[in-house]
Amino acid sequence: MSSHTINVGILAHVDAGKTSLTERLLFDHGAVPRLGSVDAGDTRTDSGEVERRRGITIRSAVASFAVGGLQINLVDTPGHPDFIAEVERALSVLDGAVLLISAVEGVQAQTRVLMRSLRRLGLPTLIFVNKIDRTGARHDGLLADIRRGLTPAVAPMTRVTGLGGPGALAVPRAPAGQPFPTDVAELLADHDDELLRRLIDGDGDGDGPGPTPGDLRRRLAEQTRQGLVHPLFWGSAMSGTGVAELVEGVRTLLPRPGARPGGDPRGTVFAVERTGHGEKTALLRLFSGELRERERVTFRRRGPGGASEEYRGRVTGLEIIGAGDGGRGRSGPLTAGNIARLRGLPGVRIGDRLGEPDGTEPRAHFAPPILESVVRPAEPGRERELHAALGELADEDPLIRTRTAGVTSVLLYGAVQREVIEERLLREFGVAAVFEKVRPVCFERPAGTGEAFVEFDPRGPNEWWQTVGVRVEPAPRGGGNVFVRDVEGGLLPRAYFQAVEDAVAATLRRGPYGWEVTDALVTLTRAGYEAPLTTAAHFRELTPILLMTALRRAGTTVHEPGLAVELGLPGDALSPVIGCLSALGGEPGAPVADGSRWSLPGSVPARRLQDLVAALPGLTHGEGTLWYAPGEDRRVRGPVPVRKD
Template identity: 30%
Template sequence: MLLRLALPRVLGAAKRPSTLRQTRPLATRVPPDAVRNLGIIAHIDAGKTTTTERMLHYAGLTRSIGDVDDGDTVMDYLPMERERGITIQSAATTFGWRSHQLHLIDTPGHIDFTVEVERALRVLDGAVVILDAVAGVQAQTLKVWRQAEKNALPRVVFVNKMDREGADWRACVDELSRLTTPLVLMLPGPSLEQWYDVVTMELIVFDPQDKTGATLRRSKVEPPTAELSEARVQLVEALAALDAQIVDVFLSAGDHLKVPAGELRAAIRRATLTARACPVLLGAAFRNIGVQPLLDAVVDYLPAPGVPPAPLDPRKLVAFAFKVTVDPQRGPMVFVRVYAGTLDARMALVNQRTQLRERATKLLQMYGDAVEEIAQIAQGHIGVIVGLKATRTGDTLCEPKVKAQLHGIDVPPPVFVCAVEADAPQDERPLAQALSSLVLEDPSIVVEHNEETGQMLLRGMGELHLEVVQDRLRRMKVNASFGKVRVAYREMAGRKASVSHTYAREIAGRMHKAAMAITVEPAQDNTVEVELGDAFEGAEQPSEVHRAIVEGIEGAMSRGTLLGFPVARTRVTVTNVEHFNELSTLPAFRACAAQTLHHTLASADSVLLEPLALTTVECPGACVGPVLGDLSMRRARIVSIDHGEEAHVVAEVPLGSMLGYSSELRSLTAGAATFSMEVVGFGPVPALQQKRIIQESRGY
């Protein structure tokens, strides 16, 4: 039976004809074991959104199939996404399949938006990993695979684009075998419309007369082809190495081909849920082939939400806020996963981070940018709360008198920066409000004010990330100018140095005074040591003084002496502290520590550390020479080169030298190459390069 869920009467800001059907609601009537919370993850351009659009259509959610190139997809609803043809924000939707309710999140594939993937996977129970049948396991595939592993998510793999020339599903499976035990559940048949089901030993035929791919027929393959028989043997043998129960079934059946399909499905599910193996299905989503078997695999092999985690009372509400968006009419919309209890509309909630009480004025079910108002969100389900003003990504929400704290979301530090400035004084307030909304939505955006230059700095995960932020500000009708995108460096003590300093200042009619000596030296990590010494027995408690000094040092280390970047890889030792009776207050020690460290770093010949990006370039074999030549000019260290018709070059490159690389690579390869980057650490900047960077930044 096909479930059809109620759909919104209200659409979002995008002006387009609705492709969504109006059907009956049943969201809150589905038991937890019939729920699947899953994400679609992959390298950019593997076909995530294309596959998702087919899922929605076959589930009866949409009247027609959206197309990325036409800009009419349900999940990529932002104007920027439609113009660029890529997913920028993760989008959620809900639909039914085989009496189950699926909450699905389509995630971006570009490395700049990795936080969108991270916070989606934090609340999901399983994932569908999509591979390009030609490109195989790519750089961002490995990134999202590791993210899924970190969150202990069972996975199903869909090898997409099997209609393309050069498609090689066996090579994809070989590459997958380095990551997991692949369980091949489908094989190509005699034509693109015909596929073999290894579990049921059936031929699946997608009716070529039905251009939407919605009509398919199954028939028993008797006798099985040699290839199908071999695949069934390999599947049973792979499961037997992982699951003792299937060994007993096989011994009873006496033949690999006679093992019942139901027993195989149960064994595949057990192996998938423990992340010891991963089912692999094949298809061509753009040609509307293979998506229904993929949906069946989601229901059959990915987990249900299950019972609440052990410390939580299943009767008391505990929900996790994993995403916030700001709607012009509704205000902040908080996406939550309910881990225990039931969230009701108009319910009072307590934010465990702030201990503030707020009220959920409305609850919504999302369908891309469309919404449906619902009465409650049950345990194991995902939905949206309207009415919360102080909730941020990573917050835990509970009903009053409940104490529970779920672990948050790791946000990597931004590595690109640009200046932003209001065009006129009257534009300053709209700019500040717009930036506040963007930071609320995207925790990987950092806005800070440079006191020395008076500039407002906007930090992001990459060039594209900052470009999208700038685009969004323009669409919000904010009049602002943007500086050149540059890299966020770090600063490090270049040598060992020691400085003694006395702080004395009158504040509000009272003198504050303290003195200390600080030594800095290069190290592998930041460390701070404070030696108060036996001589310290002043008016303040030593523990309070120690805390004040550490706070002063940590504050000072957020801005180095070269260009104001954070200090890294530096050991700081406070070797002497002097107090002056009642003059030595905690603010005096705090300020003295900050000033002394600043003077010490200034005398330690500080050096810049530049972020290093592990860069993977995929290009035609004929283009390897120009690509390597260009990378060498960018001070790259080549890690590996995989020659072939489609070559893979992996290099560690200073991130600063990769500004504008996308356009240059397109020019070098006539648009035939792609690349991905991941910041893996920091390294010293060569002296001449450091001099040039300082001159460019200071203007002298």
């Protein structure tokens, strides 16, 4: 059993070789008996039928291997932009990351998105350039692209011989006992004045007053763990060259989490799987304390409207992700820093937090879905089966929300995600579904402050047997909805307070214009009841009426989702595309020259994306490329759209 554990994510643009690298790492260290193949559909981490058929990673998966006394848990994440929320959930439980780049395809738009997420979270990151043995592999030009498009703080630790051929090799630039690379030493000195002084005073080869190679390696590890520099390794997952150097980088340069064995167990559920029998299992990273089989647990989560929810259960099965088994698990108490599969929790969801938060757990940051599609069963009469199946899928991905108001709709990130859901509904639940055209989802924000209340009067006639007052006002942007009580806790039984909070969350799902309300601060300003006549149901009935009245008095503004776009264009297409983007209500950014082509960042309203897609081939002679992801929202200009279904 390994004495230390580190949890490392592998991130990349689709087809860069993430799953192949995972297979190579497991095979080279004895965790699996043979190399799996994406083409053959027998990889360890892409276990779902849809994943194997499509050859892409859809859900995060964990596998494990050991190097000496260190257990390395690998988290393989999706590469397609439609599944960016899945990636960001995984980031919240990692100690470090490996960002994979293809030496042939180079830096892609999704690569830049991933790097921005990694840097925003301050997650220590190594870079692995894969496919150096493929025709068309680049070295110097790609290194320049990485420094320009991702980060200038790149520290190449290996070099390549025989680039672009089957005999390509990755070899260390500074083997043990050899002088440290000068360019890496100078990069480290950018963040270390004392090191800069020593480099100026000495030659840095260990023979003079300069820093020794050992000093520089220690500083490299320190700055890597602080997210200041990113060591880069060249290699090939297929041939295995350069992989040993990458593993050594993981072992020596990434931080090992400090164990917090004392106190109550605290952790995060970052993935949900199902067994062949349909039983739900939760992947949990434990940050502190211990967790044992048969222990009772309480998970906390935020509901769709921002209300706090709890889920209680008993762990009937606990399998710790362990080295040497490819991630199948071993029994025993789960300790801080490790990951386990939990069984016996049918109501658990991705994102659930175990224990009271103490502020030390990392948080994922991702935009909510911006698209919606109405879905119906292909066979009339199977509406209940369809809704139940969608509910089970939503448990695995809570950002795929279902909404029923005469029809059932699903919130999505993109068309590929919709296709995957459609396929899983048929394969796993036997329900053929018909999805209507995807449409953007608008939402409402409070424009001002509004109040409403009902006061119970024991001396006169009453329509309501309770007192309730609510105030609604804008909350900080991006923070979601917040419910607070500005009344004494003893005024109502706990069940009545919970009834009010639940009613607030449900009411905010449909504002005055029919769209979901977000970034609202709702305060309970008055509360009272008349025993034994008042029940919790009375509070659930009255609260929505008062809250909707307060919302109308405050006024709401309707906002539409925007998309961040990045276009690759031939040189003569820049001006026409900028004009088209502006005509569609978008905002072009500053173009960046990329050889004979241009890279144009910008934004566009989500509802105009298809217009941009349709116009791009004609404006670029068929040579334009487009990448998009959720971006900044904007207030709707012109007539306000009203949601009727």
